[in-house]
Every structure is written in structure tokens, then in C-alpha cells.
Amino acid sequence: MPKKILEHFSVEHVQLLNEAGGIDPSDRFAISQFSEKRFKDFYESMALIRAIDEKALNLQRTGRIGTYASIYGQEAIQVGCAAALEVSDWFFPAFREAGLSVLRGMPIKNIYQYWAGDERGNVASDHQHDFPVSIPVGTHIPHAVGAAWAAKYKKDPIAVLTAFGDGATSKGDFHEGLNFAGVFKLPVVFVCQNNQWAISVPLSRQTATATLAQKAIAYGFEGIQVDGNDVLGVYFTVKAALEKARRGEGPTLIECLTYRLSDHTTADDAGRYRSKEEVAHWLKKDPLTRLKTYIETHCAWTETDETLLKERVNQQVAEAVEAYELEVPLDPLGMFDTLFETLSPELLRQRETLVNRLKEEKDGEAQ
Amino acid sequence: MNTLSLIQAVNQALSEEMDRNPEIVLLGEDIGVDGGVFRATDGLIQKFGESRVVDTPLSESGIVGTAIGMAAYGLRPVAEIQFMGFLYGAMEQLVSHAARLRSRTRGRYTCPLVVRAPYGGGIHAPELHSESTEAFFVHTPGLKVVVPSTPAEAKGLLISSIRDPDPVIFLEPSRIYRAIKEEVSEGEYLIPLGQARVVAEGDDVTLITWGAMLHPTLKAAGLMAEKGIHAEIIDLRTLSPLDSETLICSVEKTGRAVIVHEAARTCGLGAEIAAQLCEKALLSLEAPVLRVTGYDTPVPLPKTEAWYYPDCARIIEAIETVVRF
Numbered sequence: 001m002p003k004k005i006l007e008h009f010s011v012e013h014v015q016l017l018n019e020a021g022g023i024d025p026s027d028r029f030a031i032s033q034f035s036e037k038r039f040k041d042f043y044e045s046m047a048l049i050r051a052i053d054e055k056a057l058n059l060q061r062t063g064r065i066g067t068y069a070s071i072y073g074q075e076a077i078q079v080g081c082a083a084a085l086e087v088s089d090w091f092f093p094a095f096r097e098a099g100l101s102v103l104r105g106m107p108i109k110n111i112y113q114y115w116a117g118d119e120r121g122n123v124a125s126d127h128q129h130d131f132p133v134s135i136p137v138g139t140h141i142p143h144a145v146g147a148a149w150a151a152k153y154k155k156d157p158i159a160v161l162t163a164f165g166d167g168a169t170s171k172g173d174f175h176e177g178l179n180f181a182g183v184f185k186l187p188v189v190f191v192c193q194n195n196q197w198a199i200s201v202p203l204s205r206q207t208a209t210a211t212l213a214q215k216a217i218a219y220g221f222e223g224i225q226v227d228g229n230d231v232l233g234v235y236f237t238v239k240a241a242l243e244k245a246r247r248g249e250g251p252t253l254i255e256c257l258t259y260r261l262s263d264h265t266t267a268d269d270a271g272r273y274r275s276k277e278e279v280a281h282w283l284k285k286d287p288l289t290r291l292k293t294y295i296e297t298h299c300a301w302t303e304t305d306e307t308l309l310k311e312r313v314n315q316q317v318a319e320a321v322e323a324y325e326l327e328v329p330l331d332p333l334g335m336f337d338t339l340f341e342t343l344s345p346e347l348l349r350q351r352e353t354l355v356n357r358l359k360e361e362k363d364g365e366a367q
Numbered sequence: 368m369n370t371l372s373l374i375q376a377v378n379q380a381l382s383e384e385m386d387r388n389p390e391i392v393l394l395g396e397d398i399g400v401d402g403g404v405f406r407a408t409d410g411l412i413q414k415f416g417e418s419r420v421v422d423t424p425l426s427e428s429g430i431v432g433t434a435i436g437m438a439a440y441g442l443r444p445v446a447e448i449q450f451m452g453f454l455y456g457a458m459e460q461l462v463s464h465a466a467r468l469r470s471r472t473r474g475r476y477t478c479p480l481v482v483r484a485p486y487g488g489g490i491h492a493p494e495l496h497s498e499s500t501e502a503f504f505v506h507t508p509g510l511k512v513v514v515p516s517t518p519a520e521a522k523g524l525l526i527s528s529i530r531d532p533d534p535v536i537f538l539e540p541s542r543i544y545r546a547i548k549e550e551v552s553e554g555e556y557l558i559p560l561g562q563a564r565v566v567a568e569g570d571d572v573t574l575i576t577w578g579a580m581l582h583p584t585l586k587a588a589g590l591m592a593e594k595g596i597h598a599e600i601i602d603l604r605t606l607s608p609l610d611s612e613t614l615i616c617s618v619e620k621t622g623r624a625v626i627v628h629e630a631a632r633t634c635g636l637g638a639e640i641a642a643q644l645c646e647k648a649l650l651s652l653e654a655p656v657l658r659v660t661g662y663d664t665p666v667p668l669p670k671t672e673a674w675y676y677p678d679c680a681r682i683i684e685a686i687e688t689v690v691r692f
Binding site (some may be wrong): 119123135141142146149152174176180264334335340344346 | 392418421423424426428430431432433434435436438440441442443444456459460462463464469470471472473474475476508509511532533561608609611612622
């Protein structure tokens with residue numbers, strides 16, 4: 001039967017800063033506007049969010065917070081996205097973007113507070129247009145699309161970025177969200193942190209496609225894969241996509257290929273389902289090591305600089321832990337107080353029951 | 368005053384509110400050029416344009432999910448889901464997100480969203496076009512559930528739902544979209560949410576119902592009145608929050624209650640109402656609280672669906688039982 005080709009497609013992969021911490025001379029034009037300070041700032045941001053993450057794991061092990069989802073190994077994506085976003089843009093995280101949230105302005109304390117089980121940790125800073133984490137996988141993707149739609153409707157010159165994992169690309173809401181974004185040509189950037197594991201299920205069980213980036217083609221917009229451990233590649237790719245969105249030229253899917261060096265959460269044991277060799281292989285691609293090598297070579301980064309940086313980030317983390325531990329206890333009545341703008345008589349009665357119960361408890365303690 | 372059907376009242380409410388507030392956007396399947404499968408949005412795309420009356424992809428979770436993002440951003444989305452039976456695709460968006468957004472962000476984000484859906488049976492429609500599963504949503508903290516029973520009620524309650532600062536599931540009884548017409552006030556007409564309506568006063572028994580079931584209930588009450596039994600009829604209007612005060616006050620007077628709903632019986636809203644009456648009006652009760660409901664089966668297809676719903680005979684039987692108890 002005669003056939004003709006209707007569509008061709010190809011998928012591009014971006015890498016600027018290679019695994020050896022170098023940039024190919026032919027690519028150096030991309031960073032010509034980058035000052036030494038910029039490289040060092042990127043490195044410091046990565047070091048900060050790694051320190052925040054290490055502290056969270058430590059707090060969990062010592063029983064001071066609950067289950068926590070580590071970002072270890074995925075720092076380059078979070079720093080690259082945060083640097084590319086404008087303050088006025090909106091951000092819709094999944095639950096493995098603690099670093100990105102902090103770099104957007106979320107107090108570090110809030111990360112510990114949320115994972116300790118205190119809703120106040122979800123409350124972004126006043127200047128932040130960021131949603132709280134989404135615990136159901138991928139269901140926040142349509143929210144980002146809806147916000148982008150509202151921004152377009154109001155003619156606000158902003159873009160929206162949402163992040164999610166490789167597992168989310170198997171969900172219906174990934175399809176529904178990206179499809180809407182394509183149909184209505186909305187100013188939204190979809191960042192997939194493809195860390196290759198959804199708890200114990202490997203990428204090969206999420207998709208039969210060679211890349212996740214190519215899924216964008218079926219929604220009628222551009223998809224691109226970037227080395228997710230290359231902060232520069234992520235930054236330039238996300239920045240270009242956000243600018244395209246703000247120009248009204250529609251959405252982009254960016255697959256950031258990385259690896260979850262940690263367990264899924266502190267409640268998981270990744271040793272049950274993946275090899276030490278695989279983890280060791282990816283440890284060699286550590287995004288921090290890579291950028292450190294670059295700044296040592298090109299920006300005169302010294303051991304003293306490194307020591308001072310560690311002191312600075314550790315200080316910030318220590319202050320956040322202190323602020324978290326000094327926080328006034330969460331008022332149990334909070335479960336009622338922001339459920340609706342106005343509570344119904346029945347909810348007021350139920351609230352009163354809790355008020356009385358709390359009073360009894362307090363009186364009991366006083367005696 | 369205009370004499371309108373329920374569907375025309377919905378249309379008028381949407382149109383007038385959209386005139387008043389440019390932040391209201393309608394989205395759903397076939398709501399634009401086609402005016403909605405029941406014509407609830409007929410003419411609105413011509414009046415307000417396709418940026419405000421949006422024909423979306425066939426995508427229930429996409430419709431409700433994007434509407435949540437729009438609402439959080441500052442618009443007032445009114446989403447239409449074609450039939451209640453198709454709302455389940457958006458269940459996670461409603462239960463896990465819309466209902467919780469305000470409380471899980473301690474008020475930093477809110478979700479002023481209305482999801483409209485025709486519900487209930489009796490229109491000889493295909494499978495899953497006759498669902499009455501309002502209890503799913505009433506059971507979900509953080510959602511409001513509103514069900515009008517007449518054209519004027521539909522207008523007043525829909526306007527209040529659109530202006531409400533929290534997410535509202537607005538269920539329209541498709542069986543009576545065109546079956547009854549009544550005078551509906553033109554212009555701003557609001558019925559506050561959370562207040563039941565005493566449709567008829569009586570001393571012998573309280574009949575509690577909502578939506579399309581109001582009409583067989585009224586008919587049954589009329590027949591009972593001829594026998595000297597005078598029923599007080601309460602139309603809930605808002606299922607969540609439930610106006611328990613009005614119900615209790617009435618039962619304290621009548622001592623008897625019959626709840627009529629077309630939803631399946633077990634864990635239907637009638638169970639909650641009966642429990643509240645037992646908790647709060649036990650000493651006034653002269654008889655058990657009875658429920659006349661759909662059966663605990665899927666709603667049958669049109670050949671036998673009529674046998675599923677409460678009808679006048681079943682309602683009368685329940686009234687007679689509690690009166691004679």
C-alpha cells in the first residue's frame with residue numbers, strides 16, 4: 001500500500017557543562033555573558049540546598065521531623081530553574097523540589113516544618129507565587145496550566161513553571177495538562193525531573209519511549225532533553241523556554257535527565273531494588289562536583305573559598321533549624337480556621353468541641 | 368419577572384454574573400458553539416467571546432484541574448461537567464486539591480470555583496447519565512454542595528455559588544431542566560447558601576428532600592392533605608453545609624420525619640440527616656425517621672429506571688407508616 005510520511009521528529013539533548021567539569025570550546029559563547037560571580041553563586045546555591053537536604057535527613061533520623069523526600073543528586077535542576085525564573089512567575093512543585101522552593105524565597109524553616117507535619121510549612125513568602133507541594137503524583141500539572149491560562153486571560157506578562165518526576169508522565173493528569181497547554185498555547189514550562197526511579201519502579205516501566213521529552217511532540221509543542229546534572233544546560237534551556245512562554249509562543253516540555261541518589265523518601269530502602277554499582281556510576285556525575293571542578297579551573301576557586309562557603313551554608317541551615325524548633329506550637333484549631341472563609345454552624349460546633357477538649361487538657365496539666 | 372425553565376434560569380444567572388464580573392470564565396465540553404448538551408450556556412459564546420466561554424478538550428480532570436489553577440490565580444471559573452457520572456474523572460482534583468487548597472495553605476491560596484453538573488435520572492439517558500452521588504461530595508470536607516429544585520431557586524443559588532469564596536459543586540436536576548417554568552426575578556437575585564427552604568408548613572410530618580425529588584414529594588403531600596395529614600416540606604437547597612437547625616426545628620414541631628432522595632440508600636445523605644435528628648431531636652420523635660431512596664443498586668438503564676426512583680406511592684407509604692406508628 002502506498003504510504004507517505006506525514007511527520008518527522010527528532011529529539012535534542014543539551015549538555016553545556018560536561019561530566020569532567022569542562023565546557024567545549026565551541027559552546028563557550030553561551031556563557032560569554034556569565035561573570036565568575038554567577039558561576040560561584042550557582043555553586044553556592046547548589047551547596048546550600050544540599051546542606052538543607054542533608055540536615056533534613058539528619059532531622060528525620062533523630063526523630064525531629066517525619067518522612068522526607070530527599071533532593072540529593074537533583075540540585076542542578078533546582079538551581080537552574082530557580083535562576084531562570086522571574087519573581088513574578090508562578091511555580092507549581094511536586095514534592096521533590098524543596099531546594100527550588102527555598103531558592104524562590106520559601107524560608108528553609110518551612111521545609112522542616114512541613115515535613116514534620118505542620119501545615120504552616122506550606123505557606124510561601126508574601127512575594128512568592130508558588131503553590132504548596134503536591135503529594136498526589138502529577139495532579140498539580142493542570143493547576144499550573146490553569147494559572148498560565150489565567151495569566152494569558154489577564155494579559156499578565158509572566159510564565160508558569162511546574163516540576164514533576166518521571167513517574168508523573170504515566171499519569172492521566174500529565175496528559176490532560178499538557179494537552180490543554182498545547183491546545184490553548186499557554187505560557188507554561190513543564191520540567192520533568194527524570195531521576196529514573198519512581199520509588200522502586202524504573203523508567204523502563206514508566207514508558208516505552210526512548211525519551212520523555214518526545215512526549216511533547218504529541219501535544220504539538222517542543223520537547224527537549226537536557227543533562228539534569230548540568231546546571232548551566234538546565235539554566236539556559238529553562239530560561240529560553242520561559243522567555244518563549246512570556247512571548248506568547250506556547251509551552252515547552254523539558255526533560256532533565258538525572259538520578260535520585262537518595263532513597264525515594266526516608267521511609268524507603270532503595271537497596272531493595274537497585275544496585276550499588278548503578279548508584280556509584282551516578283555518584284561520579286554529581287552535579288556539585290562538576291561545577292566545583294569548573295570554578296576551580298576557571299574562577300580561581302580555592303579550598304579557602306570552599307571552607308568559607310561551607311560555613312555560610314551551614315550557618316543558614318543552623319539558623320533555620322533553630323527557627324523551626326523555636327516556632328510556637330501549631331494550634332490544633334487551625335484545622336478548622338482556614339477550611340472555609342466562613343464556618344458553618346456545624347463546623348463551629350465541632351470546633352467548640354475541640355476548644356473544650358483543649359481546655360480540659362490544659363486544666364489537667366495545670367493541676 | 369420572566370417565566371423561565373430551570374435551564375433558562377441557569378443561563379440567565381451565568382449571563383448576568385458574567386456581565387457583572389469580567390473574571391468569570393466558563394469552561395467545559397461543548398459549552399461554546401453548541402451551547403452545552405442541555406443548552407445551559409446557549410448564546411453565551413456569542414455574547415462573551417471564546418476567551419470567556421471555552422470549549423475544552425474532552426478531559427474532565429483537565430477541566431477541573433485547570434479551573435483550580437485559574438481560581439488560585441484570581442479568576443472565577445465556572446466549569447461544566449456534562450453529566451454527574453463523568454465527574455468521577457475529576458474526583459482527585461476535587462477531593463485532593465480544590466477542597467484542601469485553602470486549609471493546607473492556611474488561607475494563602477483559595478479556590479473560588481464552581482463545578483456545574485446535571486445530575487439525577489428520569490431523562491431516559493444512556494448508562495451513567497443518571498447518577499445521584501452527591502454524598503461523595505458532601506462527605507468531603509472543604510467542598511460545598513448545592514442543588515436547586517426550581518427555576519428561581521436555580522438562579523438565586525447559582526449566583527450565590529459563583530460569588531462564594533470557596534469551591535461549590537452545583538448539581539442541576541436534569542429531569543426538571545424543562546419540566547417546570549416559573550417566574551424568576553430579573554437582575555441580581557441571590558439565595559444565601561446554607562439555608563434550607565420551608566416549602567410548605569404543616570404539623571403532622573416533616574418531609575425533607577432536594578432537587579428533582581421535591582416534585583413527587585409535593586405531589587404526595589398534596590394527596591395526604593386530602594386525607595387530613597399536613598406535611599411540612601423542606602427543600603434543603605444546600606446539602607453541604609447542611610441547615611440542620613431548620614430540620615430540627617421542624618421535627619420538634621411535627622415529631623415525624625421522612626427523607627426523600629433518589630441517591631442510593633446506604634450512606635446517602637438521608638443517613639446523615641437521620642443521625643442528626645436522632646442526636647438532636649430524639650425526644651421530639653414520635654416515630655422512626657424513614658428514608659425513601661433509590662435502591663443500593665446502580666441506577667438501571669431507561670427500560671426499568673422508573674422503578675428505581677422514589678415515587679409518589681413510596682413516599683405516601685412512608686408518610687402513612689410514620690403517622691400511624
